[in-house]
Amino acid sequence: MTIAPARPGGRVQEHSAAPGERERGRRRARRRNVLSALLFLSPWMIGFVVFTAWPMIYSGYLSLTDYDVINDPNFVGFQNYVEMGSDPKILLALGNTVFFTLLQVPLYVIVSLTLALLLDRAGRASGFFRTVFFLPKMTPPVAVGVLFLLLFNGQNGLLNTVLGWFGINGPAWTTDPAWVKPGLILMSLWTVGASIIILLAALRNVPTELYESAKLDGAGFWRTSFSITLPMISPALFFVIIVNTIAALQTFDEAYTAFFGAGNTTYSNDAALFYSIYLFQQAFEFLNMGYASAMAWGLFVVIMIVTAIQLIVSRRFVYYEGDR
Amino acid sequence: MTGVDVDLPVGGAAAPAPRRDAAVAAAATTVPPTDATALRDGGRRPRTRASRVFAWIALTLLGVIFVYPFVWLVSASFKPRTEVFDNKLIPDTFTLDNYVTVWQQAPLGLWLMNTVIVTVLAAVTVTFSSAMVAWGFAYFRFRGRGALFALVLATMMLPGAVTMIPTFLIWNGLGQVGTLTPLWAGNLFGSAFYIFLLRQFFLGLPRDLFEAARIDGASQFGVFWRIALPLCKPALAVVLVFEVQAVWTDLMRALIYLRDSATFTVPRGLKSLVDAFGFGGEWHWEIIVTASVITTIPMIIVFFIAQRQIIDGVASSGLKG
Numbered sequence: 001m002t003i004a005p006a007r008p009g010g011r012v013q014e015h016s017a018a019p020g021e022r023e024r025g026r027r028r029a030r031r032r033n034v035l036s037a038l039l040f041l042s043p044w045m046i047g048f049v050v051f052t053a054w055p056m057i058y059s060g061y062l063s064l065t066d067y068d069v070i071n072d073p074n075f076v077g078f079q080n081y082v083e084m085g086s087d088p089k090i091l092l093a094l095g096n097t098v099f100f101t102l103l104q105v106p107l108y109v110i111v112s113l114t115l116a117l118l119l120d121r122a123g124r125a126s127g128f129f130r131t132v133f134f135l136p137k138m139t140p141p142v143a144v145g146v147l148f149l150l151l152f153n154g155q156n157g158l159l160n161t162v163l164g165w166f167g168i169n170g171p172a173w174t175t176d177p178a179w180v181k182p183g184l185i186l187m188s189l190w191t192v193g194a195s196i197i198i199l200l201a202a203l204r205n206v207p208t209e210l211y212e213s214a215k216l217d218g219a220g221f222w223r224t225s226f227s228i229t230l231p232m233i234s235p236a237l238f239f240v241i242i243v244n245t246i247a248a249l250q251t252f253d254e255a256y257t258a259f260f261g262a263g264n265t266t267y268s269n270d271a272a273l274f275y276s277i278y279l280f281q282q283a284f285e286f287l288n289m290g291y292a293s294a295m296a297w298g299l300f301v302v303i304m305i306v307t308a309i310q311l312i313v314s315r316r317f318v319y320y321e322g323d324r
Numbered sequence: 325m326t327g328v329d330v331d332l333p334v335g336g337a338a339a340p341a342p343r344r345d346a347a348v349a350a351a352a353t354t355v356p357p358t359d360a361t362a363l364r365d366g367g368r369r370p371r372t373r374a375s376r377v378f379a380w381i382a383l384t385l386l387g388v389i390f391v392y393p394f395v396w397l398v399s400a401s402f403k404p405r406t407e408v409f410d411n412k413l414i415p416d417t418f419t420l421d422n423y424v425t426v427w428q429q430a431p432l433g434l435w436l437m438n439t440v441i442v443t444v445l446a447a448v449t450v451t452f453s454s455a456m457v458a459w460g461f462a463y464f465r466f467r468g469r470g471a472l473f474a475l476v477l478a479t480m481m482l483p484g485a486v487t488m489i490p491t492f493l494i495w496n497g498l499g500q501v502g503t504l505t506p507l508w509a510g511n512l513f514g515s516a517f518y519i520f521l522l523r524q525f526f527l528g529l530p531r532d533l534f535e536a537a538r539i540d541g542a543s544q545f546g547v548f549w550r551i552a553l554p555l556c557k558p559a560l561a562v563v564l565v566f567e568v569q570a571v572w573t574d575l576m577r578a579l580i581y582l583r584d585s586a587t588f589t590v591p592r593g594l595k596s597l598v599d600a601f602g603f604g605g606e607w608h609w610e611i612i613v614t615a616s617v618i619t620t621i622p623m624i625i626v627f628f629i630a631q632r633q634i635i636d637g638v639a640s641s642g643l644k645g
Contacts, residue, residue, distance in 0.1 A: 036544040040460030043453040047513020052479055055490035121379040132387040138627040140573035142591045143616040156409040194638050201639035253575045261599040289489050296485035
């Protein structure tokens, strides 16, 4: 491909002659530099205005209206927000989402940390195993939703068959409201691949000398883990926790595939009604765009609060080496 | 697990003189660890052999759990409906009928084609535009750069739900709902996470090189296109692969924007099959399973081609900054 020139001001060589001219030339060069910078930044700047800033403002406005796409928005003040407070489905969806997040994130972190620690010790084989554990991450979430329905099937699913070998009578994961969320959480642990890789990289970057001097000082396994390993990888651990919390609060694909959709009547989908799913239904199935916008801002506030809490708590536990 | 761990210290006092693999020990002393090299030479740190064997056994058991669902899914796709749930790895009755039926029941070829179009356009545009913006932030010095970049980072925190409805209204106003355009055209403007990732990479390149090219008469765009981008290939590959994965599997946008089965992407199509052959009445598991296999395989192929980039990319993206 040939170069598509984007040269503001053309190619003017800067051979400033007279000493008095130099200052003016430098200023002109700087101005041209800013212009080039703006040109490079322009895709993001246009995108930010059109697809972020304006949508945010408009979404804020819509959240104060009744809007069904067909008729013009009808201003109703804070009515949507007031309604949210007394909508039993919102409380249900929020409860489901919080329950899911509170259980899923710690398990997710424990599983990925355990696997990362094992991989860290595996020597040459770790490359092969890394691939194995990352693979599920590449499975489309819709297919994961299908797998959930199959493997977690109460009567003849693989999971309950295996549990049966140990004399455990597995629950009806996909139909018993009490077991739907635990099942989805278990299934989600299958896709810990990315977190494993991040934690493994952090483990590999802990300086060996630290372990050697700890050994000389007579520190045992637990002492080493809590005084060296965990503090040294805490920034990566914290990153994994934050990112997964935000993702868990927005869970959609797998649960929507397995429990919602045209013609679904057989499943107890109340148990799988997550906040993002209810928001999607309000917006695009019931066409309550105003109400859905208010819900979106509610989610935003929840995510902000949770992240802020995590940041504050992390100050006590996350150890940053030097100024990095 | 606890007991075993105590016996196999990371570097604890229990083992008086840990036996070391000579090569590993040598590597440990000579190679300074960086993200990428540390990941590649598995086992830089001296370990006891017992510790390694324990890790192998545990990883093999867990690895079976992680891989088995794939194997199960593929095997089930070769079984007739009555045997889908029999949990046998080798089907009693081996049949290719499911693949034939899926192909007849659903325009899978068309869906695959739509997905490929959207994925390629989305990945190429987002990679190019993000690189351009990242270069703008990494190379140029101007007032307000820090604040502007902070704004880029701030947009990563915004949940998609907030902009989802107005964005839908924009595409609706432009008459693009029902077409594939909304699924990729937003990518023309770059994406915050990739801008961040690529900027980090550009900042690591030697600046003198670019200054020299400028003095030799290269244009601003020439420096970016002919010098910076080629040096940035590994990072570009990461972005490309991430976006391919994200777009290939994207369900929500397809649910919002696609109306007609002829325009469906693969995830949307698979969802419609689940609706039609599942929720619609009696579950036709064999069809859903087979369609899932067909949906998954292209991603697995991408993964095996780009394994190293993906894994190193994930590793470095989460740690720096």
